[in-house]
Amino acid sequence: MKVGVVGVGCSKFGQRDVTIQELAFEAVSEALKDAQLSQEDIEMSVVGCVGTRGYELMPAVVVNEYCGFAGKGPIRVEAACATGSAAVYTAYSSIKAGIADIAIAIGVEKMSEVDTATSAAIGGRAGNYLWEFHFYGTTFPAYYAMHATAHMAKFGTTEKQMALVAVKAHRNAAKNPKAHFQKEITVEDVLKSRMITYPLKLYDCSPIGDGASAAILASEKAVKEHGFDPVWIESVGYSSDTSNMSMRESYVGLKATRMAAEMAYKGAKITEPLNSFDLATVHDCFTIAEIMAYEDLGFCKKGEGGKFIENGESDFGGKIPVNTFGGLKAKGHPLAATGVAMVYEVVKQLREEAGNLQVDLKHYRALTHNVGGTGHFCWVFILGR
Amino acid sequence: MIVESRELRMKHRIPVVKTERFWKGLEEGKVFKTVCKCGKSYYPPRAECVCGATTEWAEVSGEGIVECFTVVHSIPAGYEWSKPYRIVIASFGDVKIMGWSNDELKVGDRVSLYTAKDESGVWKVWFKKV
Numbered sequence: 062m063k064v065g066v067v068g069v070g071c072s073k074f075g076q077r078d079v080t081i082q083e084l085a086f087e088a089v090s091e092a093l094k095d096a097q098l099s100q101e102d103i104e105m106s107v108v109g110c111v112g113t114r115g116y117e118l119m120p121a122v123v124v125n126e127y128c129g130f131a132g133k134g135p136i137r138v139e140a141a142c143a144t145g146s147a148a149v150y151t152a153y154s155s156i157k158a159g160i161a162d163i164a165i166a167i168g169v170e171k172m173s174e175v176d177t178a179t180s181a182a183i184g185g186r187a188g189n190y191l192w193e194f195h196f197y198g199t200t201f202p203a204y205y206a207m208h209a210t211a212h213m214a215k216f217g218t219t220e221k222q223m224a225l226v227a228v229k230a231h232r233n234a235a236k237n238p239k240a241h242f243q244k245e246i247t248v249e250d251v252l253k254s255r256m257i258t259y260p261l262k263l264y265d266c267s268p269i270g271d272g273a274s275a276a277i278l279a280s281e282k283a284v285k286e287h288g289f290d291p292v293w294i295e296s297v298g299y300s301s302d303t304s305n306m307s308m309r310e311s312y313v314g315l316k317a318t319r320m321a322a323e324m325a326y327k328g329a330k331i332t333e334p335l336n337s338f339d340l341a342t343v344h345d346c347f348t349i350a351e352i353m354a355y356e357d358l359g360f361c362k363k364g365e366g367g368k369f370i371e372n373g374e375s376d377f378g379g380k381i382p383v384n385t386f387g388g389l390k391a392k393g394h395p396l397a398a399t400g401v402a403m404v405y406e407v408v409k410q411l412r413e414e415a416g417n418l419q420v421d422l423k424h425y426r427a428l429t430h431n432v433g434g435t436g437h438f439c440w441v442f443i444l445g446r
Numbered sequence: 447m448i449v450e451s452r453e454l455r456m457k458h459r460i461p462v463v464k465t466e467r468f469w470k471g472l473e474e475g476k477v478f479k480t481v482c483k484c485g486k487s488y489y490p491p492r493a494e495c496v497c498g499a500t501t502e503w504a505e506v507s508g509e510g511i512v513e514c515f516t517v518v519h520s521i522p523a524g525y526e527w528s529k530p531y532r533i534v535i536a537s538f539g540d541v542k543i544m545g546w547s548n549d550e551l552k553v554g555d556r557v558s559l560y561t562a563k564d565e566s567g568v569w570k571v572w573f574k575k576v
């Protein structure tokens with residue numbers, strides 16, 4: 062039983078003066094319109110929301126009610142920054158299991174409702190509260206900053222190479238009307254920006270913001286019945302790792318990514334990842350994360366991620382365009398919205414609807430890579446037409 | 447237009463009964479891991495091994511090697527009292543330990559550990575450059 066994506070929607074990301082349910086509906090109504098479906102056609106609604114920064118602590122109910130899905134067997138999922146992928150995966154699984162023929166995955170997050178210090182403390186608790194935040198004040202940038210110092214020491218990766226990830230992200234986001242940031246930046250801007258957590262500076266970090274995204278998934282049977290023109294989910298890979306950073310094998314990459322990628326590649330019979338996709342969207346919550354993703358996803362050898370960005374291999378015209386929409390870094394990273402928004406961006410590309418950010422299609426196949434926490438969760442989806 | 451929510455204050459009561467030896471150890475200047483007959487070692491320590499056996503307490507000592515570090519300049523809520531702080535992970539044989547350090551450290555440096563209270567009164571692990 063194949064599962065296809067038949068409708069996608071995404072709100073504008075950024076600081077949004079709307080409630081969580083109003084924000085979700087922006088993405089949901091766009092997805093319903095895109096699929097030419099109404100609420101009655103949806104059998105299962107999955108709400109992805111981390112929810113710890115918003116005033117609604119049990120957000121699925123209000124979101125489902127506002128979107129017209131009350132009664133549609135709602136379930137709320139959470140997998141930190143990979144919550145959106147968990148939502149897509151849950152909708153996909155429901156269809157695979159024969160529970161539903163048409164399911165919607167909603168990713169929604171309001172992060173701007175608390176102040177920055179509070180947000181940093183909540184993010185810092187995303188590892189293992191007692192053994193990390195309680196004792197040592199681990200913030201989210203701190204977790205990735207530790208990976209950065211390890212990567213720099215072992216492979217000579219530089220702050221300038223990391224800055225190039227941000228420059229590319231902003232250049233692409235400037236052309237994406239849904240992006241949080243619409244302004245290009247230079248390497249100099251990144252290097253001179255305020256130190257957040259050594260060696261990560263302000264422009265190495267994705268912003269705190271709000272956003273929602275939605276994807277409607279359908280079974281092969283429903284695709285035939287409705288005459289959809291889907292983007293198929295060809296393969297799914299997932300994995301996870303320890304909550305404690307101190308229990309990890311090494312800090313120069315994410316084991317969860319490597320395992321999820323291996324599973325997804327095996328499922329889609331991919332042996333040469335670099336020559337199999339027209340584009341990839343990878344988890345670049347911090348610039349070092351994108352560099353590690355190139356390596357862990359097999360786009361280059363371990364340790365060569367810095368050179369990969371430096372040589373323009375992840376840009377338009379390179380070996381594999383990565384984060385063409387601006388990435389989490391510049392389009393934004395409203396936690397649960399991210400994973401579903403990755404599917405949104407890839408579907409738009411594979412349908413050749415990405416406007417001035419469109420890549421040339423040869424394989425008609427793309428990859429999404431979404432990490433929750435610092436490798437606490439990881440999903441890799443391979444989508445194709 | 448904005449509505450301010452009603453205030454919700456949360457402070458959790460966290461049971462550390464099963465790892466009490468570790469918490470007491472910090473006050474005695476000792477850092478404990480746990481080890482199991484099956485060969486597994488745990489840090490953070492846990493009283494139960496995944497194999498089902500009860501683990502035994504073992505003190506961590508000697509020199510460790512810095513694996514990674516960072517300096518937090520953007521201070522989170524709960525640490526308002528602190529100036530920028532350095533978080534370090536160092537390996538001590540079969541376990542890796544997170545701690546704070548006042549010393550400038552780089553990856554590969556050798557460190558020893560000690561315990562002390564931070565300014566908020568919480569006992570924790572600290573590293574000193576060897």
Ligand SMILES: [Zn+2]
Pocket residue numbers: 482483484485486495496497498499
């Ligand atoms: Zn055991």
